[in-house]
Every structure is written in C-alpha cells, then in structure tokens.
Amino acid sequence: MNHPYALQSTLKRPLPDALAARLRAHFGERFSTAQAVRDHHGRDESPFPVTPPDAVVFAESTEDVVEAVNACREHQFPIIAYGAGSSLEGHLLAVQGGLTIDLSRMNRMVAVHAEDLNCTVQAGVTRKQLNAEIKDTGLFFPIDPGADASLGGMSATRASGTNAVRYGTMRENVLGLTVVTAQGKVIRTGGRAKKSSAGYDLTRLFVGSEGTLGIITEVTVKLYPVPEAMSAAVCNFPSLRDAVSTVIESIQLGVPVARSEFLDPITIRAINAHSHTTLREAPTLFFEFHGSESSVKDQAEIVQEIARSKGGQDFEWATQPEDRTRLWNARHNAYFACLQLRPGCRAISTDTCVPISRLADSITGARAILDTAHFPTALLGHVGDGNFHAVLLIDPGNPQEVAEAERLNDEIVRMAIAMDGTCTGEHGIGLHKIGFLVEEAGEDAIDLMRGIKRAFDPDGLLNPGKIFRL
Numbered sequence: 001m002n003h004p005y006a007l008q009s010t011l012k013r014p015l016p017d018a019l020a021a022r023l024r025a026h027f028g029e030r031f032s033t034a035q036a037v038r039d040h041h042g043r044d045e046s047p048f049p050v051t052p053p054d055a056v057v058f059a060e061s062t063e064d065v066v067e068a069v070n071a072c073r074e075h076q077f078p079i080i081a082y083g084a085g086s087s088l089e090g091h092l093l094a095v096q097g098g099l100t101i102d103l104s105r106m107n108r109m110v111a112v113h114a115e116d117l118n119c120t121v122q123a124g125v126t127r128k129q130l131n132a133e134i135k136d137t138g139l140f141f142p143i144d145p146g147a148d149a150s151l152g153g154m155s156a157t158r159a160s161g162t163n164a165v166r167y168g169t170m171r172e173n174v175l176g177l178t179v180v181t182a183q184g185k186v187i188r189t190g191g192r193a194k195k196s197s198a199g200y201d202l203t204r205l206f207v208g209s210e211g212t213l214g215i216i217t218e219v220t221v222k223l224y225p226v227p228e229a230m231s232a233a234v235c236n237f238p239s240l241r242d243a244v245s246t247v248i249e250s251i252q253l254g255v256p257v258a259r260s261e262f263l264d265p266i267t268i269r270a271i272n273a274h275s276h277t278t279l280r281e282a283p284t285l286f287f288e289f290h291g292s293e294s295s296v297k298d299q300a301e302i303v304q305e306i307a308r309s310k311g312g313q314d315f316e317w318a319t320q321p322e323d324r325t326r327l328w329n330a331r332h333n334a335y336f337a338c339l340q341l342r343p344g345c346r347a348i349s350t351d352t353c354v355p356i357s358r359l360a361d362s363i364t365g366a367r368a369i370l371d372t373a374h375f376p377t378a379l380l381g382h383v384g385d386g387n388f389h390a391v392l393l394i395d396p397g398n399p400q401e402v403a404e405a406e407r408l409n410d411e412i413v414r415m416a417i418a419m420d421g422t423c424t425g426e427h428g429i430g431l432h433k434i435g436f437l438v439e440e441a442g443e444d445a446i447d448l449m450r451g452i453k454r455a456f457d458p459d460g461l462l463n464p465g466k467i468f469r470l
Contacts, residue, residue: 011464012097015054019075023057023099026067030058041082041100045147045335046090046432047346047396053080053094058102062178062186062217068101069215070184078464081211083153084126086145088349089430091157091210095465101215103152109133110218118175118192120220123152130221139223142167145426146332152216157428158208162331165251165384166258166290167224169426174207178218182457192220205452210428211463213456227290230258231300232318232327235307236282240264240367240379242310243283244360247383250303251356257303259288259328260384264367266341267334267378267391274337275330280314285383286331288324338378338391345375346396348405348432352416353387353425362419366390366412373408375401387425414439429467437468 042052078098106122114137144161160169176190190203237243265281289299370377381388394401423436
C-alpha cells in the first residue's frame with residue numbers, strides 16, 4: 001500500500017551528469033548527493049513523507065546562488081531554497097526532484113543601522129541569532145514563529161508569531177530584499193527608507209511567495225526599541241468562550257497587548273509534561289504587555305478586570321526576565337509538546353485566521369468539530385489577531401485516520417473562509433493547502449497568480465508544485 005501522503009510525480013528526471021560536474025566544480029565539498037544529506041533536505045514538519053532532492057549545495061554568498069540558478073536553468077532542473085527546514089505545509093519538498101540550495105551558511109549580519117531602527121542580514125540568519133547580535137543596541141526584532149526560523153524563510157512564508165498582534169507580521173516588517181531571479185539576475189527591492197511610492201511593490205510580492213518567484217539572499221528588516229517595562233501573565237477560565245471573549249474585548253477597547261495566546265486544557269497538559277511546568281489544565285490565556293512602567297501597569301489592570309468579568313482566575317504574573325522566558329519557551333514548544341502526547345505520530349495543523357469579532361465562534365466551532373475525532377487533538381494560537389491552530393495527532397500510516405483528519409481539517413478551514421477569514425494566517429500554502437487557496441481566492445485570482453509566476457519564472461523551475469497547480 002502506498003503511503004497515504006505519497007507524492008507521485010512523472011516529472012522527475014535524474015540529475016544530469018554535466019550539471020553535477022558543474023556544481024561540483026564550483027562548490028567542491030559543498031555539493032552533495034549523499035542520501036543522508038538529501039533526506040535531511042527532503043523533510044519538514046508537515047505530515048508528508050521524506051521527499052528528497054537529487055542533490056544539495058550549501059551556498060555561502062549571493063554569487064553562489066546565482067551560479068546554482070544559472071546551472072539549473074541551463075539544464076532545466078528544478079530549484080528549491082532551504083532555510084531551517086521548519087515549515088509545516090510541505091514547502092521545501094522536492095516533488096519534482098531537483099537541486100536544493102541550502103542557505104543556512106549565509107548567516108552573516110550585513111549591516112546594523114541602529115539610528116534608523118533597521119538592519120540587513122543574509123537570508124540564513126535566524127531570529128534568535130539576530131536578537132543575540134543586536135542585544136547591545138537596545139533594539140530587538142519582534143517576529144517570533146515558534147521555531148528558530150531563518151529570516152529568508154520567514155520572509156518567503158510571510159511568517160508571524162506571538163508578537164504579531166502588536167508588531168505585525170513579516171509583511172509589515174520587511175523593508176527590502178536581495179533576490180536572485182529565475183534568470184540568474186540579482187535584484188534589490190525596497191530599501192531602508194521608511195516608505196516609498198516608487199513603482200510596483202516587489203518586496204511585498206516576494207514576501208509570501210514561498211520560493212516560487214525568486215530566491216531571497218538578503219533581508220532588510222525593521223527593529224524596535226526594547227520596551228522599558230514588560231510583564232507577562234497567565235490566567236485560567238471556566239470555558240473556551242470566556243477566555244476568547246476576554247481577548248476580543250481587550251482588543252476592541254484598544255489595549256495594546258503585545259502577546260495574547262490561547263491554550264486549551266490538552267495543550268496545557270502537554271506543556272506541563274514537556275516543559276516541566278505546573279499550569280492548571282483549563283482554558284488558559286498567556287498575556288504580555290510592553291511599554292513604560294505606568295502604561296504596562298494600566299494595560300494589565302484593564303485586562304485583568306475584563307478577565308475577572310469572564311470568570312478568569314489564578315492570575316499569575318511573571319515580571320522577571322527569566323520567568324517570562326520560561327513561560328514563552330513553554331508556549332513556543334507547545335507544538336513539539338503535543339507531538340509527545342502520541343509518540344510516533346505526525347501532526348496535521350491548521351492556522352486559520354478570522355476577523356476578531358468572529359473568533360469566539362470560530363474557535364468554539366473548531367473545538368466541536370475536533371471533539372468528534374478518534375485521535376488526540378489540541379487547540380492553541382495567537383488569538384489577539386484572530387489566528388489559531390488546531391493540531392490533529394495522527395498515525396500517518398493509518399489511511400482511516402488520515403482521511404478523518406483531512407475531513408475535520410476541511411471543515412475547520414471552510415468554516416473560517418465562510419466567516420470572511422483565511423485558510424492560513426501564517427504557515428503559507430505549500431502543498432497542503434492548494435485546494436483551499438482556490439476556494440478562498442477564486443479561479444480568476446489564481447489565474448492572475450499563475451500569470452505572475454510565468455512572468456517571473458517562465459520555465460517553472462523555482463519550487464515547482466507549490467501554492468497552486470500550473
């Protein structure tokens with residue numbers, strides 16, 4: 001029996017000897033066809049099986065990427081960009097074979113302009129590395145998906161995370177890019193100015209393009225002053241709706257919450273086991289507030305009063321940096337903690353996002369759908385901006401579980417779309433959500449996207465098979 005998520009393609013062809021020779025001549029030991037290296041670059045956190053490329057090169061400069069792209073174009077060979085391998089929707093799987101360009105060694109800080117509140121980094125710099133590098137400037141980069149993802153990958157998937165309710169997503173925080181096009185040209189989009197009206201906004205076009213329009217090699221991002229004061233809090237609620245309603249009212253009142261995360265009792269149980277915490281197993285909100293000492297105190301008091309009116313209890317504060325770090329590390333590890341609830345499982349995860357006024361209906365509806373599952377499920381997410389995740393823990397080798405999980409996933413996504421929401425708030429489309437994008441955007445919009453793809457990549461070599469069918 002084929003694997004339930006088996007990816008069959010009639011478009012694969014062997015690595016041409018002439019291409020291999022050219023790449024080996026340029027990259028030397030940084031070119032590999034070893035099975036272990038290929039397998040490592042053929043897996044992510046999606047439920048799909050390992051789908052390796054035919055070869056891997058490790059780029060160390062934009063010029064390396066240009067050489068690899070030119071060589072592949074000459075031989076009409078697919079190209080997949082690889083950052084940290086933390087994607088959740090099959091973005092980096094070599095479904096048509098090809099060459100993976102690993103950008104993780106492109107991890108140099110190009111320039112820090114503290115006085116302008118921005119910096120430029122190579123695409124392989126990770127978010128944790130960036131914040132460590134700029135720690136002495138009094139600035140920080142706030143976008144924090146749970147994984148220690150690369151800035152290039154975060155730009156390519158339009159990532160966000162726990163701070164998005166206050167600081168926005170990568171879309172709002174990328175000022176400019178250096179991109180290698182499918183033709184092997186190096187272009188620079190945007191710049192360091194805070195705004196521009198010059199021509200088409202190519203930066204926003206590449207941000208979220210999932211490596212299908214060009215390969216990002218450098219990123220210029222906004223930085224922010226480290227707040228004078230920060231405080232975090234945990235609060236339990238009698239019901240899921242009470243917790244979510246607290247967030248909705250806080251946002252609608254204009255409280256500038258920096259982080260607002262929801263975790264259901266199953267997720268709390270997983271976090272307690274994985275991170276050795278002792279949180280109460282109940283619908284729970286994690287909050288964080290940034291600002292001056294007085295503004296943080298005012299924000300917290302307002303939210304605490306709203307929470308009490310919804311039955312919130314056990315409000316616990318974490319004001320010391322080490323306590324806040326421990327709390328948010330536990331939240332960031334929630335996905336991997338949930339995997340431990342069923343050893344050997346794989347997770348199908350949704351990341352729907354709806355208007356904040358529909359959030360309570362969307363989450364309670366999702367919970368009702370998940371309650372029918374015959375396997376463990378969990379709910380958590382960045383409820384401050386209407387985005388949440390359902391995690392379905394399945395045996396990937398069990399066709400019945402796979403089919404049931406996909407059916408439940410479909411119901412949750414279609415419910416969000418019906419509420420004027422989206423099938424993906426931050427993970428992107430990849431392979432897993434191609435059908436949903438058609439339902440959400442419509443065939444005419446998809447045709448326009450296809451036209452853009454063909455204009456940028458007429459041979460269809462860049463990360464083929466992702467986002468939509470050509």
